[in-house]
Amino acid sequence: xxxxxxxxxxxxxxxxxxxxxxxxxxxxxxxxxxxxxxxxxxxxxxxxxxxxxxxxxxxxxxxxxxxxxxxxxxxxxxxxxxxxxxxxxxxxxxxxxxxxxxxxxxxxxxxxxxxxxxxxxxxxxxxxxxxxxxxxxxxxxxxxxxxxxxxxxxxxxxxxxxxxxx
Amino acid sequence: xxxxxxxxxxxxxxxxxxxxxxxxxxxxxxxxxxxxxxxxxxxxxxxxxxxxxxxxxxxxxxxxxxxxxxxxxxxxxxxxxxxxxxxxxxxxxxxxxxxxxxxxxxxxxxxxxxxxxxxxxxxxxxxxxxxxxxxxxxxxxxxxxxxxxxxxxxxxxxxxxxxxxxxxxxxxxxxxxxxxxxxxxxxxxxxxxxxxxxxxxxxxxxxxxxxxxxxxxxxxxxxxxxxxxxxxxxxxxxxxxxxxxxxxxxxxxxxxxxxxxxxxxxxxxxxxxxxxxxxxxxxxxxxxxxxxxxxxxxxxxxxxxxxxxxxxxxxxxxxxxxxxxxxxxxxxxxxxxxxxxxxxxxxxxxxxxxxxxxxxxxxxxxxxxxxxxxxxxxxxxxxxxxxxxxxxxxxxxxxxxxxxxxxxxxxxxxxxxxxxxxxxxxxxxxxxxxxxxxxxxxxxxxxxxxxxxxxxxxxxxxxx
Ligand code: FES
Ligand code: FES
Numbered sequence: 220x221x222x223x224x225x226x227x228x229x230x231x232x233x234x235x236x237x238x239x240x241x242x243x244x245x246x247x248x249x250x251x252x253x254x255x256x257x258x259x260x261x262x263x264x265x266x267x268x269x270x271x272x273x274x275x276x277x278x279x280x281x282x283x284x285x286x287x288x289x290x291x292x293x294x295x296x297x298x299x300x301x302x303x304x305x306x307x308x309x310x311x312x313x314x315x316x317x318x319x320x321x322x323x324x325x326x327x328x329x330x331x332x333x334x335x336x337x338x339x340x341x342x343x344x345x346x347x348x349x350x351x352x353x354x355x356x357x358x359x360x361x362x363x364x365x366x367x368x369x370x371x372x373x374x375x376x377x378x379x380x381x382x383x384x385x
Numbered sequence: 386x387x388x389x390x391x392x393x394x395x396x397x398x399x400x401x402x403x404x405x406x407x408x409x410x411x412x413x414x415x416x417x418x419x420x421x422x423x424x425x426x427x428x429x430x431x432x433x434x435x436x437x438x439x440x441x442x443x444x445x446x447x448x449x450x451x452x453x454x455x456x457x458x459x460x461x462x463x464x465x466x467x468x469x470x471x472x473x474x475x476x477x478x479x480x481x482x483x484x485x486x487x488x489x490x491x492x493x494x495x496x497x498x499x500x501x502x503x504x505x506x507x508x509x510x511x512x513x514x515x516x517x518x519x520x521x522x523x524x525x526x527x528x529x530x531x532x533x534x535x536x537x538x539x540x541x542x543x544x545x546x547x548x549x550x551x552x553x554x555x556x557x558x559x560x561x562x563x564x565x566x567x568x569x570x571x572x573x574x575x576x577x578x579x580x581x582x583x584x585x586x587x588x589x590x591x592x593x594x595x596x597x598x599x600x601x602x603x604x605x606x607x608x609x610x611x612x613x614x615x616x617x618x619x620x621x622x623x624x625x626x627x628x629x630x631x632x633x634x635x636x637x638x639x640x641x642x643x644x645x646x647x648x649x650x651x652x653x654x655x656x657x658x659x660x661x662x663x664x665x666x667x668x669x670x671x672x673x674x675x676x677x678x679x680x681x682x683x684x685x686x687x688x689x690x691x692x693x694x695x696x697x698x699x700x701x702x703x704x705x706x707x708x709x710x711x712x713x714x715x716x717x718x719x720x721x722x723x724x725x726x727x728x729x730x731x732x733x734x735x736x737x738x739x740x741x742x743x744x745x746x747x748x749x750x751x752x753x754x755x756x757x758x759x760x761x762x763x764x765x766x767x768x769x770x771x772x773x774x775x776x777x778x779x780x781x782x783x784x785x786x787x788x789x790x791x792x793x794x795x796x797x798x799x800x801x802x803x804x805x806x807x808x809x810x811x812x813x814x815x816x817x818x819x820x821x822x823x824x825x826x827x828x829x830x831x832x833x834x835x836x837x838x839x840x841x842x843x844x845x846x847x848x849x
Contacts, residue, residue: 239538253458254451256664258614259696266614294451303421307449312427314441319448320614320664326449354614354665 225286227252228296234283242286243267243278246293254294254323258352265351268324268331269293275331277350294323297330306330306368315364317355325351329365333372341366341377420450444662455664456618456634461689464620465494467679468540468692470530470547471701472522475558476571476771477551479520479529486546487532492539495685496547497531497678503650507673509640511579513572514737514774516648516677522551523571523736526701526773531675533682533690560733560768561710571736571769579734580742580767582749584821592725592760596716600797604713604789608733609706611778615664616694617703621679623687629680630657633673636666641673648677668777669703672739704776707744708733709785711752713793716760721803723812725760728752730786732767732775739776741767748782753821754790755831756812761821804848806839 221240224233227250234249246252246269258266260279267278270292297304306326309315316322325348332339332347339347344365345358353361366377429441447453484496499505499519506512518527530547534540555569562568563577571577593599619633629649635641638658646653663670679690694703709732716725730748734741749765798808813831820826839845 237536237538247458248460252451253454256455256615257457257693258616261696263696264614298421298450300420300422303424307446308424308427310449311445312429312441313439314429314445316442316445316448318614318663318665319444319453320455322448323451352614354612354667 221284223283223287225288226290228291228293236283238282238284240283241279242269242271242276242281242283242291245283245286246278246291252293252295255327256320256323258320258324263352264321264324265328266321266324268327268351270327270331273331273334275328275350292327292330294326297326305371306333306364309368309371310361310364313360313364313367315356315360321351321353321355325353325361329368332365333369336373338375339369339377344369344377420452453662455615455662456620456632457615457691457693459620459632459661461620461622464689464691465533465535465686466537466540466692467531467533467675467682467690468537468544468695469517469528469675469678469698469702470532470544470549471525471698472518472527472529472549472551473525474522474551474553475525475556476554477522478554479518479522480550480552481548482530483548484530484532486548487530487543490534490539490543490546492535493532493543494535494688495533495682496543497533497681497685499529502648502677502681504648507644507648508738509672509740510742511738514739516673516675521554523769524771524773526698526703527736528675528678528702531678531682531692533679533686537693557769557771560708560731560770563733563768563770564731564766571771577769578766579738579769580745582745582763582765584749584761584763586758586762586821586823587725587760589725589727589760589762593714593716593727595718596724597719598717598797598801599714600717600793600800601712601714602793602796604709604711604792606709606711606785606788608708608735608773608775609778610700610703611665611667611669611705612699613663613665613667613669616696616699617670617674618691618693619674619676619679620689620691621676621683622689623680623684627651628655628657629683630659631676631680632659632661633676634663634666634670635660635673635676636663636668636670637672640671641676644673645676645680648673649680667779668781669705671777672704674703701773704739704774704778705735706778707735707741707775707782707785709748709782709789711786711789713789715793715797717797717801719801721798721801721808721811723756723758726753726758726762728761728763728765730763730765732765732782733770733772734767735770735772735774737769737774738767739774740781741775744775744777744782746782748786750820750822751783752786752790754787754794755814756790756809757814757818758812758821763821806835806844809835 256266258264262280499517712729714727
């Protein structure tokens, strides 16, 4: 067993897990944060995306022990009892989640992107989310949700892409 | 030297975290439920529902907050985990299965093989599929044994210790070969063809004789996996009253319930299936997979048993979209009117029947396309091969034939020098047209749709 101390969603935690436990397994099974999903276990789908010290990470690919002393943010840590997080709200409003299994990962990847505080284009949003797969929506609504959330949070505007035929 | 400093720093941080946490932990506080108390209803949900308005989903908020409980997010006290051993060989006779080594592995609580299942066969139209192959393996993804252990990792480790002796049988991978008389019979039937459909309308031979041009081409499509983001998952609990409760990602629970009762030889009222939000189905979760297996493992161990497919299980053992071989022959007049069409469809069903019959029927009816064809002859066959099995997937045979007849249409338009849109409008259904099976159609909008669509996406401009 390995002892790990870390911060999850702003709370200090200590956990004791077998050394081969991934961060995802530990979050889901030891700490009960089941919002992050296991889609593939090999880093292909992004359903397990969480933020570790502010960076988007596939939680299925890193060991729990590697998060020692780090600050982890999961989907459960976004909204508070007082405030609905703008990304979650935007995703709800544009119906960006159908079965919703990709949702928590998508939203966390979006948070990491918006937190970088850069000027974004639609294409850059698509590139940044390319590690997150969704089988239901066809991505259109998800990108719409990200654009809305980005504009809401940063106050910046994303230029609308021109339709192919005028 | 440098390293030492690093280690020291780290220890300090770690210790301070532990100290704070100890204070927090006494008395222990359950996890915070992180959702806002009052959000109000999304503006999109307040409008009168109408076409063209923005829509939202009632469960979207729960999904976004990470609060939706899929099967894998549920835990029951004392729950253990099951994993399935896959054959890894396409076609073989099973000579022996030895699970004794696996049972000695740490954490292993029970194993199960096919012969322990009361009725080891299921399927929506033909009951030709075993839950765990006990006699013959018919595709590499066939399950051959199951292990239940305290952790998933222990169950996976134990799978490697299961010893199985196989005697290889000939592989049949090509559906056209499989149809031949001398092909190896995968299910010991007279033929590998297990379903046929025919549609005949008018007189094709006469139609071909009246045509100015004859076009022939064979089209093929490949196997497609649904890849739902959530792998198949279920939790089984066998209680002291001999009742089984299954939480499952099944899409069609009533059908599944009947199958589970049949395979377990239980009256149907002893089986309770609880469905929850499914993380993507697309047709791939319409049938039972491991439900009876985990029910039996639960009976053996007296604990709730959870089984979640690995992504590999998902690809090799769950159903897929049928690959088709489609031979088209069409007779055309000079003006571009379809005079006659002959179609031969071969549906590669993989190892088991599943929904192939239904798929074949639909493909057959739709294979002529939305076009008026006086003289039509369609022959369709579903064939066993020793490949991953096929089943329901969005469209049920429609996308395959659509690809074929529309490609065929484009080929013919190019050869005849007629505009692709023009040739379609010339042959498309009208109000009151009859489908190949004689159904008279009402509210036919195919022409309007074609015209409107081509206008919207700039077909004319693109043609220039
Ligand atoms: S589960 Fe981690 S990337 Fe798919
Ligand atoms: S909403 Fe189903 S996978 Fe994205």
